[in-house]
Amino acid sequence: MLEENTERTELEKLGEFGLIEHLTSGIETKQPTTKIGIGDDAAVLDIGDKYLLISTDMLMEGVHFDLSYAPLKHLGYKSVVVNLSDIYAMNGTATQITISMAVSNRFSVEAVDAFYEGAKLAADIYGVDIIGGDTTSSLSGFGISVTAIGEVEKDKLATRSGAKENDLICVTGDLGSAYIGLQLLEREKAIFKEDDKIQPDFSGKDYLLEKQLKPEAKKGLRRMLDNAGITPTAMIDVSDGLASELMHLGKMSDAGMAIYEDKLPIDPLTISTAEELGLDSSISALNGGEDYEILFTVSQADFEKVKAIEGVSIIGHVTDKAAGYVMVSKGENVIQLSAQGWNAFK
Amino acid sequence: MLEENTERTELEKLGEFGLIEHLTSGIETKQPTTKIGIGDDAAVLDIGDKYLLISTDMLMEGVHFDLSYAPLKHLGYKSVVVNLSDIYAMNGTATQITISMAVSNRFSVEAVDAFYEGAKLAADIYGVDIIGGDTTSSLSGFGISVTAIGEVEKDKLATRSGAKENDLICVTGDLGSAYIGLQLLEREKAIFKEDDKIQPDFSGKDYLLEKQLKPEAKKGLRRMLDNAGITPTAMIDVSDGLASELMHLGKMSDAGMAIYEDKLPIDPLTISTAEELGLDSSISALNGGEDYEILFTVSQADFEKVKAIEGVSIIGHVTDKAAGYVMVSKGENVIQLSAQGWNAFK
Numbered sequence: 001m002l003e004e005n006t007e008r009t010e011l012e013k014l015g016e017f018g019l020i021e022h023l024t025s026g027i028e029t030k031q032p033t034t035k036i037g038i039g040d041d042a043a044v045l046d047i048g049d050k051y052l053l054i055s056t057d058m059l060m061e062g063v064h065f066d067l068s069y070a071p072l073k074h075l076g077y078k079s080v081v082v083n084l085s086d087i088y089a090m091n092g093t094a095t096q097i098t099i100s101m102a103v104s105n106r107f108s109v110e111a112v113d114a115f116y117e118g119a120k121l122a123a124d125i126y127g128v129d130i131i132g133g134d135t136t137s138s139l140s141g142f143g144i145s146v147t148a149i150g151e152v153e154k155d156k157l158a159t160r161s162g163a164k165e166n167d168l169i170c171v172t173g174d175l176g177s178a179y180i181g182l183q184l185l186e187r188e189k190a191i192f193k194e195d196d197k198i199q200p201d202f203s204g205k206d207y208l209l210e211k212q213l214k215p216e217a218k219k220g221l222r223r224m225l226d227n228a229g230i231t232p233t234a235m236i237d238v239s240d241g242l243a244s245e246l247m248h249l250g251k252m253s254d255a256g257m258a259i260y261e262d263k264l265p266i267d268p269l270t271i272s273t274a275e276e277l278g279l280d281s282s283i284s285a286l287n288g289g290e291d292y293e294i295l296f297t298v299s300q301a302d303f304e305k306v307k308a309i310e311g312v313s314i315i316g317h318v319t320d321k322a323a324g325y326v327m328v329s330k331g332e333n334v335i336q337l338s339a340q341g342w343n344a345f346k
Numbered sequence: 347m348l349e350e351n352t353e354r355t356e357l358e359k360l361g362e363f364g365l366i367e368h369l370t371s372g373i374e375t376k377q378p379t380t381k382i383g384i385g386d387d388a389a390v391l392d393i394g395d396k397y398l399l400i401s402t403d404m405l406m407e408g409v410h411f412d413l414s415y416a417p418l419k420h421l422g423y424k425s426v427v428v429n430l431s432d433i434y435a436m437n438g439t440a441t442q443i444t445i446s447m448a449v450s451n452r453f454s455v456e457a458v459d460a461f462y463e464g465a466k467l468a469a470d471i472y473g474v475d476i477i478g479g480d481t482t483s484s485l486s487g488f489g490i491s492v493t494a495i496g497e498v499e500k501d502k503l504a505t506r507s508g509a510k511e512n513d514l515i516c517v518t519g520d521l522g523s524a525y526i527g528l529q530l531l532e533r534e535k536a537i538f539k540e541d542d543k544i545q546p547d548f549s550g551k552d553y554l555l556e557k558q559l560k561p562e563a564k565k566g567l568r569r570m571l572d573n574a575g576i577t578p579t580a581m582i583d584v585s586d587g588l589a590s591e592l593m594h595l596g597k598m599s600d601a602g603m604a605i606y607e608d609k610l611p612i613d614p615l616t617i618s619t620a621e622e623l624g625l626d627s628s629i630s631a632l633n634g635g636e637d638y639e640i641l642f643t644v645s646q647a648d649f650e651k652v653k654a655i656e657g658v659s660i661i662g663h664v665t666d667k668a669a670g671y672v673m674v675s676k677g678e679n680v681i682q683l684s685a686q687g688w689n690a691f692k
Contacts, residue, residue, distance in 0.1 A: 007454075008454040008456060010451070010454065011449065011454070011458070014455060016481060020481050022455070022459075023458065023459070023462045027466070029476075029477065030473065030475060031473075031474070033441060033442075034475045037477040038476065038478055043442070043444070045477075045495070047398065048394045048395060049394060052398065054442075054493070055478065056444045056446055056491070057480050058448050058480040058482055058489070059482075060448045060483070060484045063448075063482060063483050063485065095380075095391075096377060096379075096380060096400075098389070098400065100403075100491055102404050102406045105356070108353075108354040109356070109360060109368070110353050110354060110355060112357065112365065113369070127377075129375040129376060129380045130370070130373050130384065131375065131383040131384060131389035131391075131400065132384055132400060132401065132402055133402060134402055134403050134491075135365050136409060137362075138408075138489070139406065139407065139408035139409065140487070141485055143404070143406070143484070143489050145402070145404055145491035147400070147444065
């Protein structure tokens with residue numbers, strides 16, 4: 001009955017990042033405890049001796065996950081892990097989570113149990129307390145909202161905005177595998193739709209499926225950096241693809257970013273499976289998303305220290321802002337990076 | 347492809363509270379900062395000098411709101427306010443919020459703007475910072491998740507579990523009006539469906555519609571209690587109906603509750619409109635829900651002090667656990683209360 005506005009602009013015209021920027025531009029914070037509001041992996045509150053970190057994510061069926069191949073228990077696990085990743089991406093320690101879900105009557109108590117079992121398992125493994133949430137019905141589908149809480153010593157906080165020219169760009173683990181895992185699942189789903197007597201063949205692909213369906217967050221990185229005596233200058237988690245995250249770091253740090261294709265950590269199984277699927281593994285690493293690795297920058301002076309950390313790759317360096325965001329290809333061409341990361345409105 | 351469990355129990359068999367209890371029973375907290383986890387209006391974290399409060403709610407289109415009569419700007423406002431109410435119900439001060447939303451392509455940028463404008467207005471009026479959130483698409487409908495953050499001095503915290511025998515039961519404002527407002531809107535919607543040339547007639551009913559569509563939270567209560575020198579022994583916000591909240595307080599405080607029908611604060615407009623709709627206003631107050639008033643208990647010694655606070659009614663007293671949860675009716679009958687509050691799974 002009530003309409004506030006007669007104009008109509010489609011959401012996909014702005015895209016996810018565009019919409020968030022559109023909605024939140026001009027928001028000012030007034031509370032003395034608010035140190036960082038919108039715009040980093042987590043908000044930062046000054047609670048005295050330490051900073052409190054808060055991050056929240058919403059995951060919707062059919063947009064973020066497909067229950068035809070994502071088991072609910074894995075989904076519960078992943079919902080927690082992807083939020084903890086945002087706390088680790090501030091160089092913080094995750095301490096608590098809240099888990100909210102909206103479920104339609106298509107789901108049984110047993111289905112909701114499976115989801116919650118997965119969430120509890122992740123909370124247990126990562127050592128965080130489940131301290132709240134909400135459980136309600138929805139008209140259709142499964143919706144999830146998780147809020148993660150953490151803390152960090154004030155001198156250890158790493159935001160997106162501290163990268164300096166000549167800093168080294170580092171990333172944990174390997175990239176592109178979750179995306180290739182998703183493509184495998186989508187392929188088998190399409191085959192299954194054509195002929196439901198054909199069972200999916202994922203033999204030898206466990207690693208890719210696990211990176212997609214049951215990823216882990218980099219809880220251990222903080223301790224490794226501490227042991228090495230490193231405080232990163234900037235940090236972000238790789239959820240939307242490396243290219244997109246590099247551009248976030250660059251934009252927030254007022255700097256350029258240069259990476260090298262031959263330095264990208266890509267698992268051999270990702271490379272061979274990408275080929276099998278007719279995909280480019282470097283592009284999967286740059287634009288695939290859902291890696292939940294941590295991208296961070298450290299001072300040049302920390303080169304030897306960071307090189308010695310297992311599971312961390314140095315992939316490039318921070319440049320002057322004017323140099324933009326580039327990748328030097330294997331053929332030594334300089335390619336401009338563009339953010340083709342995950343856009344939930346496409 | 348993957349099914350974890352072959353049994354099927356319908357969600358409505360457990361209901362909302364039953365499902366939450368089923369999922370969360372046995373959850374233990376291990377972090378030293380977790381003082382109260384699941385089970386109160388907000389979780390309580392020990393951050394040093396003060397307690398940090400965190401509460402989260404999920405609101406789904408078609409379950410919690412009907413966009414055929416709830417304007418999106420009001421919905422944005424209400425989504426924030428109902429979460430702040432949970433912070434005030436711990437005797438706390440609200441400081442920050444995160445706002446997440448999932449929207450289908452049925453909605454335009456202008457629609458999302460209207461929602462967010464309402465949320466920003468509430469944040470501004472209540473003096474809280476918007477520090478984060480998530481914006482994504484959904485396959486259908488509008489989903490909202492808000493997390494509110496607050497703080498409270500350690501000696502001022504009021505939980506659900508501190509009510510003692512002989513304490514006075516008090517409630518702010520008036521009850522049942524939001525429920526009657528909803529019934530009015532539903533009636534007019536039904537009439538409009540029959541004949542869309544008939545425009546809704548809400549003349550003189552503004553108060554009831556406002557309580558339903560754009561409620562306010564009791565931010566001012568804390569200051570009034572402080573000025574009166576009162577720290578409540580227990581507190582809860584009235585979101586699911588008075589009866590349900592009394593039973594929560596009783597259960598958590600290991601006590602009985604006795605209230606008096608003739609003491610229930612019910613607005614004359616609520617009474618007359620309930621009559622017009624063929625409803626009982628006392629039952630609307632007991633079971634209606636969405637009042638966002640604060641129910642609290644104070645020591646008998648504070649009787650004179652609490653009586654002097656404007657906008658607060660003393661409606662009964664805490665009894666021995668064995669006496670159960672009862673209302674003494676206007677006809678002086680003792681009626682057992684049952685929680686027929688809001689159940690999102692019905």
